[in-house]
Amino acid sequence: MTGETSGRCHCGGAQFTFDAAPVATFYCHCSDCQRTTGSPFSVELMIPSDTFAVMGELATYTVIGDSGGAVHRRSCGSCASGLFLECDSDPGFVFVKAGALDDQSAVHPEMHIFVSAKQPWVKIADDLPQYDRMPPA
Ligand SMILES: [Zn+2]
Ligand SMILES: [Zn+2]
Numbered sequence: 141m142t143g144e145t146s147g148r149c150h151c152g153g154a155q156f157t158f159d160a161a162p163v164a165t166f167y168c169h170c171s172d173c174q175r176t177t178g179s180p181f182s183v184e185l186m187i188p189s190d191t192f193a194v195m196g197e198l199a200t201y202t203v204i205g206d207s208g209g210a211v212h213r214r215s216c217g218s219c220a221s222g223l224f225l226e227c228d229s230d231p232g233f234v235f236v237k238a239g240a241l242d243d244q245s246a247v248h249p250e251m252h253i254f255v256s257a258k259q260p261w262v263k264i265a266d267d268l269p270q271y272d273r274m275p276p277a
Pocket of ligand 2: 254
């Protein structure tokens with residue numbers, strides 16, 4: 141994934157771009173991702189925030205994450221599509237939801253995290269590293 145990458149919400153009222161390769165790309169099986177996405181897991185790209193630009197009206201839902209720090213979940217203020225997260229425990233980065241990208245085909249997940257919360261009916265069929273919680277720093 142090189143060059144400018146773009147994404148948007150379902151209604152198009154919120155859009156974003158970034159111009160950096162992801163620092164990490166992962167499947168997150170945590171219970172917060174399950175609940176907030178209505179899906180068994182989320183796929184997210186860790187992007188340096190200084191290259192990330194967002195336009196449009198956002199809504200923010202803040203919870204205390206498993207890290208113990210606040211996690212700010214940003215979605216479109218109109219259609220409520222989840223777009224990205226900011227975590228107080230990871231300053232300087234945003235976690236972009238793969239499903240919001242205009243071209244998801246360039247996404248290459250590298251690991252599964254919070255596998256301890258994975259649903260038993262989700263079968264991991266790849267050889268990527270699996271971590272019970274966060275990967276070791
Ligand atoms: Zn929208
Ligand atoms: Zn998660």
